[in-house]
Amino acid sequence: MKAPIRVAVTGAAGQIGYSLLFRIASGEMLGKDQPVILQMLELPMEKAQAALKGVMMELEDCAFPLLAGMVGTDDPMVAFKDADVALLVGARPRGPGMERKDLLLENAKIFTVQGKALNAVASRDVKVLVVGNPANTNAYIAMKSAPDLNPKNFTAMLRLDHNRALSQLAGKTGKPVGDIRRLIVWGNHSPTMYPDYRFATIDGASVKDAIADEAWNKDVFIPKVGKRGAAIIEARGLSSAASAANAAIDHIRDWLLGSNGEWVTMGVPSDGSYGIPEGVMYGFPVVTRDGRYDIVQGLDIDAFSRERMDFTLAELEEERAGVADLLQ
Ligand SMILES: NC(=O)c1ccc[n+]([C@@H]2O[C@H](COP(=O)([O-])OP(=O)(O)OC[C@H]3O[C@@H](n4cnc5c(N)ncnc54)[C@H](O)[C@@H]3O)[C@@H](O)[C@H]2O)c1
Ligand SMILES: O=C(O)C[C@H](O)C(=O)O
Numbered sequence: 389m390k391a392p393i394r395v396a397v398t399g400a401a402g403q404i405g406y407s408l409l410f411r412i413a414s415g416e417m418l419g420k421d422q423p424v425i426l427q428m429l430e431l432p433m434e435k436a437q438a439a440l441k442g443v444m445m446e447l448e449d450c451a452f453p454l455l456a457g458m459v460g461t462d463d464p465m466v467a468f469k470d471a472d473v474a475l476l477v478g479a480r481p482r483g484p485g486m487e488r489k490d491l492l493l494e495n496a497k498i499f500t501v502q503g504k505a506l507n508a509v510a511s512r513d514v515k516v517l518v519v520g521n522p523a524n525t526n527a528y529i530a531m532k533s534a535p536d537l538n539p540k541n542f543t544a545m546l547r548l549d550h551n552r553a554l555s556q557l558a559g560k561t562g563k564p565v566g567d568i569r570r571l572i573v574w575g576n577h578s579p580t581m582y583p584d585y586r587f588a589t590i591d592g593a594s595v596k597d598a599i600a601d602e603a604w605n606k607d608v609f610i611p612k613v614g615k616r617g618a619a620i621i622e623a624r625g626l627s628s629a630a631s632a633a634n635a636a637i638d639h640i641r642d643w644l645l646g647s648n649g650e651w652v653t654m655g656v657p658s659d660g661s662y663g664i665p666e667g668v669m670y671g672f673p674v675v676t677r678d679g680r681y682d683i684v685q686g687l688d689i690d691a692f693s694r695e696r697m698d699f700t701l702a703e704l705e706e707e708r709a710g711v712a713d714l715l716q
Contacts, residue, residue, distance in 0.1 A: 392423040392456040394511070396471040398502065399478025400428035400460070401439035403626060404519060407633035408475065409443065413452040417637045418473075418644060425457035427471060429478060432462035464505035471510045473644070475636055476502060476530065479520025481627040488521040488578055488617070489707055496711045499526040503533025515679065516542045517639055519632060523577045524655050525707040528669040531657060532715050539667070540680075543643070544655025546581070546671040548628065548635035549573040553583040553613045560609070561598050563590045572673040572684075573653045574693075575700025576707075579614040581671060582696035587687060610696075647676040651684055662689060662697065668704055 395412055399405050405428075411417065412424060426447070430440040440460045447458060461467050468474060479495040482488055498520065506514060514537065518527035523544040531542035550573050558565035567590045574582040585605075588595035599605070620628045642652050651673040658664040661672065661683045674681040689697065 390422055392425045393418055393472045394425045394427055394470050396427040396429065396467045396474040396510075398429040398464075398467065398474075398476050399520065400426075401430050401436055401443055402477065403481075403629035404477045404632050404636070406443065407630040408477070408636060409447060410450060410452075411633065411637055413447055413450065413455040415452075415454045417641050420454070423454050423456040425459070426455065427459045427461070427467045427469070429461060429464060429467035431478070437462060464502050465509055468502070468505050468508075468510045468514075471506070471514050473640055474506060474510060474514055474516045475519060475640070476516065476526070477519040477636070479526065482521065482621065484621055484625075488523075489525075489703075489710075491521050492525060492707060492710055495520055495522070495526060496529055496714055499529040500533045500714055503530035506530065507534035507536050510537070512537065513679070514541060515640065515643060517545055517636060517643075518543070518655075519545045519636055521577070522707060524669040524671075524704055525711060527655060528657075528667075528708060529711055529714065531669070539657050542657065542669075543639070544577060544669050544671075545632075545635060545639055546573050546577050546653045546655045547639040548632055549577060549581055549583065549613060549616075549671070550653040551631070551635055551638065552616045553585070553609075556609055556613060557585055557588065557595055557599075560604070561590060561595065567591055568595065570651050570673075571653070572651065572687075573613070573671045574697050575671050576704050577655065577671070578700070578703060579611070579618075580700040580703045581614050582693065582700055583610055583613040584693060584696075585609075586690075586693070642676045643681060644679050646678060647674075649675060651675060654681060656681060656683070659683065661685065662687070663694075664697070664701060665705075668701065668708070670701065670704065
């Protein structure tokens with residue numbers, strides 16, 4: 389039997405938490421032979437703590453053989469103690485008519501507190517995924533608030549955008565979604581993101597050549613993927629939850645267990661690749677293996693792509709400037 393992995397989940401009694409925890413406990417994230425200990429954080433309000441208690445009762449009632457322990461708490465120092473993986477989900481979601489960056493000042497404070505707590509008590513190799521919006525800038529804040537941890541271990545979720553783009557391409561080409569490789573979503577988890585299928589293949593053949601429709605790319609595909617979160621809110625009255633939880637599982641599974649040479653999109657602190665200034669938390673194509681990721685190198689950036697990549701970068705730099713005071 390393997391030693392259990394400690395997985396901290398914040399916002400555990402929220403919508404995404406409810407779609408996420410049961411799948412983690414059943415082994416879908418870290419493997420069917422990997423025991424886990426769930427360390428769940430919720431707000432110190434009576435209602436949130438009661439809801440968390442209910443979720444823990446349900447987890448218990450599933451009798452998951454891989455669930456080796458549970459902690460429910462309102463204290464980040466308890467939730468992150470020795471955590472190997474931290475899924476930072478807890479934050480306010482946007483409602484209809486809002487942009488994710490409208491949440492910035494309200495949610496940003498959460499990530500300074502949690503970054504500091506991770507810095508103090510988490511495993512020195514903790515792998516952090518920020519889901520709470522605006523995800524890239526919150527991940528940047530958490531990273532900067534945890535100076536003793538490896539900055540490369542802080543990531544933001546763009547996997548939902550990546551998965552959304554895959555499904556749009558499958559629909560357009562009529563091919564199975566699982567056959568599409570080498571897709572990228574550059575930049576911010578916001579409508580400025582740049583989903584890029586110039587290098588994508590299906591069964592080895594070029595997706596771009598198969599579609600051969602630049603107008604569809606610019607006028608349908610890019611805006612549709614970028615605005616999908618808003619479309620879900622419009623339809624459901626609530627922001628995406630099951631698909632977000634699914635993407636979080638995909639992100640952590642691939643990071644820890646490897647992407648088998650395939651490209652996946654992760655929001656990671658830039659190392660300067662593709663002219664993106666160092667430290668900016670930016671969506672890049674990466675290949676993952678054994679708990680590490682490498683940004684795919686050497687891709688040609690044409691003028692249209694450069695413009696899109698710089699546009700989403702400018703938004704991230706603006707968001708970063710907006711929280712500079714919090715990081716002093
Ligand atoms: N990156 C992505 O692709 C993506 C996708 C979907 C949603 N999101 C974001 O994820 C976040 C959560 O969404 P949701 O639908 O689960 O929201 P929700 O309101 O249903 O749940 C959030 C939970 O977090 C808790 N919480 C708030 N502040 C907390 C804190 N400081 N510590 C611990 N818990 C805290 C709340 O009590 C609540 O239970 C939102 O910011 C949403 O916009 C991101
Ligand atoms: O759009 C939102 O606010 C929620 C989430 O970021 C999403 O993309 O579904």
